[in-house]
Amino acid sequence: MAILWVxxxxxxxxxxxxxxxxxxxxxVSEFTTKKGVLYSYAFAAFIKLKIPVEFxxxxxxxxxxxxxxxxxxxxxxxxxQNITAQPVRITNKKAPVYTPQKPYTNLYKxxxxxxxxxxxx
Amino acid sequence: MTAxxxxxxxxxxxxxxxxxxxxxxTIGTSDYSAFVTKWPxxxxxxxxxxxxxxxITLANQGQDFNFFQTDVHNMAVDxxxxxxxxxxxxxxxxxxxxxxxxxxxxxxxxxxxxxIYDSIRVLSDRYIGDNTAPIDFTNSxxxxxxxAWYILIQGGLExxxxxxxxxxxxxxxxxxxxxxxxxxxxxxAYFQGIRATEALRKLGRLTQSSITYENGKxxxxxxxxxxxxxxxxxxxxxxxSTLSLDERKIINNANVNAxxxxxxxxFRIVVNAKNNSSINSFNLHSTVEKDSSIWYTNSxxxxxxxxxxxxVNKIPFPSHDIKIGAQVLxxxxxxxxLVNNDVLNLTKENVRIxxxxxxxxxxxxxxxxDASQLRTFFTLDDPTNGLLDQVYNPLG
Numbered sequence: 001m002a003i004l005w006v007x008x009x010x011x012x013x014x015x016x017x018x019x020x021x022x023x024x025x026x027x028v029s030e031f032t033t034k035k036g037v038l039y040s041y042a043f044a045a046f047i048k049l050k051i052p053v054e055f056x057x058x059x060x061x062x063x064x065x066x067x068x069x070x071x072x073x074x075x076x077x078x079x080x081q082n083i084t085a086q087p088v089r090i091t092n093k094k095a096p097v098y099t100p101q102k103p104y105t106n107l108y109k110x111x112x113x114x115x116x117x118x119x120x121x
Numbered sequence: 122m123t124a125x126x127x128x129x130x131x132x133x134x135x136x137x138x139x140x141x142x143x144x145x146x147t148i149g150t151s152d153y154s155a156f157v158t159k160w161p162x163x164x165x166x167x168x169x170x171x172x173x174x175x176x177i178t179l180a181n182q183g184q185d186f187n188f189f190q191t192d193v194h195n196m197a198v199d200x201x202x203x204x205x206x207x208x209x210x211x212x213x214x215x216x217x218x219x220x221x222x223x224x225x226x227x228x229x230x231x232x233x234x235x236x237i238y239d240s241i242r243v244l245s246d247r248y249i250g251d252n253t254a255p256i257d258f259t260n261s262x263x264x265x266x267x268x269a270w271y272i273l274i275q276g277g278l279e280x281x282x283x284x285x286x287x288x289x290x291x292x293x294x295x296x297x298x299x300x301x302x303x304x305x306x307x308x309x310a311y312f313q314g315i316r317a318t319e320a321l322r323k324l325g326r327l328t329q330s331s332i333t334y335e336n337g338k339x340x341x342x343x344x345x346x347x348x349x350x351x352x353x354x355x356x357x358x359x360x361x362s363t364l365s366l367d368e369r370k371i372i373n374n375a376n377v378n379a380x381x382x383x384x385x386x387x388f389r390i391v392v393n394a395k396n397n398s399s400i401n402s403f404n405l406h407s408t409v410e411k412d413s414s415i416w417y418t419n420s421x422x423x424x425x426x427x428x429x430x431x432x433v434n435k436i437p438f439p440s441h442d443i444k445i446g447a448q449v450l451x452x453x454x455x456x457x458x459l460v461n462n463d464v465l466n467l468t469k470e471n472v473r474i475x476x477x478x479x480x481x482x483x484x485x486x487x488x489x490x491d492a493s494q495l496r497t498f499f500t501l502d503d504p505t506n507g508l509l510d511q512v513y514n515p516l517g
Contacts, residue, residue: 029483031446033360034463039446040139041484118155 002051002078004067004088004114012060014112017052022081024048027119044119047086049078054109056097061108065095076114088114125216125336125451127205134206136355136448143207144481145215146177148223149198156180158232160481161202163218167331167454167475170321170339172239175202175219179233186233189226196223200237204450204481216451218479220337240288241318241334244276249320250312259383262307262418266298269324269332273339276317290338297330297341306422310415311383323415329429329494333454342455344473344494351457351471354448360485361444362462371406372434373399378411379423386413392420394427399435406434433493440491441472447484449477458490471495 005011027044056064067074068090076088090096090112097110134140145154161175179186188195199222205215225236249272250256258268274280278288308327312320321339325332331342374395378388388411399406410426417423441460452458452474459469472490479486 029485031360031485033358034362035356037138037358039358039360041142041447042139043142043144 002076002080004064004074004076004090004112006067006072006074010063012063014051014053014056014060016078016080017054019052020080021050022047023050046119047083047088047114047116049076049081049112049114051112051114052109053097053112054101055104055107056101056109058106058108061095061097061110064090064097064112068092068094068096073117074114087117089117091115125453127216127451128214130208131206131214131451134208135450136358140447141207142447142450142484143205143213143215145201145203145213147201147203149200153179153185156185161219162478162480162482163202164478165333165335165454165476167333167342167344168322168325170241170244170325170332170334171318172221172242172245173219174221174224174236174238177202177235177237179235180231181228181233182231186226186228189223189233190228196226198222199240200235202237202481204479217337218481239334240337241276241278241339244273244278244317244321245319247276247317248314249275249317251314255314256310256312257383258308258310258312262309264298264307265301265324265328266294268308268310268415269294269298269321269341272317272320272324276321278339286338288338290336290340293341294339297343300343301328304422304425306425307418308415308422309381309418311381312414315414320414323412327410327412327415327417327426329426329433331455335453340453344455346496347457347471347473349457351459352452353459353469354445356461358448359443359445359461362460363442364462364465364467365440365442366437367440368403368437370434371399371403371437372408372430373403374405374407375427375430376407376409377417377423377427377430378409379417379420381413381416383413388416390417390420390423392423392427394424394431396431396435399431403436438491438493440489441470443488443490445486445488447486449474449486449488450479452477452488457495458488460490 001013002016003011003013024045024047026042029041032038071089074088076086077084092113096112097108099109101107101109144160146157156179158180159178161177164173201217202219203215203217207213221237221239223235224238227234273289279286284291321332333340376391376393378391380389382389443460454474457471457473460472461468472492473495474488474490476489
């Protein structure tokens with residue numbers, strides 16, 4: 001179970017599907033010297049997730065769309081990834097959950113992309 | 122030789138293959154490091170004191186930097202760029218690489234780009250004397266240190282002769298000026314509207330000195346042998362290494378003009394130094410030192426310069442251009458370093474850093490180093506007992 005929320009009364013919970021990707025980018029300058037020694041200067045890393053979801057209600061999907069459009073500051077908790085109350089934003093370029101879930105007409109599926117608002121290095 | 126004061130932990134960390142490098146950008150007392158989208162490059166050179174400017178791009182999507190536009194007086198605040206080591210989440214050790222004020226603000230789309238000018242820009246904004254009211258230092262002789270201090274204070278720097286001076290590295294100034302005082306090398310000057318930075322560059326050229334701006338202060342050096350062991354950045358840490366030998370840089374015949382007559386506009390003294398061996402091998406490469414703003418008062422001092430010019434430059438000396446990582450982060454101009462070039466079978470050659478370029482974005486830095494001024498210079502121009510001074514002790 002994962003949950004995105006603004007406060008205790010405004011939240012969207014969902015079950016991430018298989019295909020759930022955590023791919024934390026690292027801001028790094030890396031080079032190899034003439035003698036083959038690798039030097040790595042890592043300046044920052046941050047949480048970045050792609051979470052496929054399905055069977056989401058219309059109201060929850062609309063909330064996510066609003067948060068995505070406004071780039072609202074959110075919190076994210078995910079027991080699978082051992083993440084608790086991580087400040088994040090939805091970073092989809094368009095509405096994250098908008099594809100109708102066949103054969104239903106009032107349930108939707110999509111992929112939520114979220115990124116932490118600060119690094120952890 | 123002055124150097125950044127850093128801990129042994131800093132020095133141990135910075136040479137690692139994966140150190141925790143920290144970078145910090147402040148405007149006034151506020152830390153805006155998290156907003157930086159592209160860090161600048163800081164350049165310094167041994168014989169070229171000139172205000173530098175850097176550009177730094179900041180994220181302004183949150184309108185955090187609109188305060189420059191709402192009140193332009195916010196530009197008149199000191200900005201600082203530091204870099205160093207992050208030991209833990211709450212502990213870091215930083216050195217100041219650049220300090221200055223915002224000279225230009227642009228808002229391209231949702232970003233804010235600041236052009237920040239060096240703090241020593243005051244030296245280039247101030248003129249000494251003018252055509253109608255020149256500053257005349259021709260009635261007496263002045264020590265090199267005295268003239269340098271005058272230029273610095275006229276340039277707007279703090280006039281405090283102690284280590285608490287916030288603008289001038291006083292210990293380096295004392296050590297540097299004592300070199301010339303000990304040899305009784307004096308100057309005269311006549312300023313008719315010259316920037317303070319230009320006057321300093323002229324004095325640096327006349328004395329073959331390094332006058333640079335680092336760590337927030339003007340630093341003085343006259344290179345000879347090094348009193349501390351060279352810094353060893355590790356076994357072949359260079360990303361790239363180029364060695365060059367440039368015949369165009371040879372000086373084997375130097376004429377130095379001294380004792381300038383302001384009214385008649387001519388130099389009463391011209392001395393010459395030459396190296397015949399170099400001339401025979403590489404043909405004649407001459408230089409003339411002639412400056413009507415600052416000049417030596419006697420032939421002994423002028424000969425000192427002529428001999429040094431020829432001694433340093435009589436043969437093409439190997440110049441190392443090195444691309445290297447963060448190992449040189451706390452190194453300053455004038456410090457010595459061990460360099461390698463495997464193709465040329467050079468291992469741990471002791472050379473002096475003459476210029477550097479610290480790229481804070483990638484930490485792939487450039488250093489130019491050579492051994493041109495890494496020895497004791499021998500002269501026979503003692504003013505009392507010397508045999509080569511044709512004015513005070515002519516032969517025959």
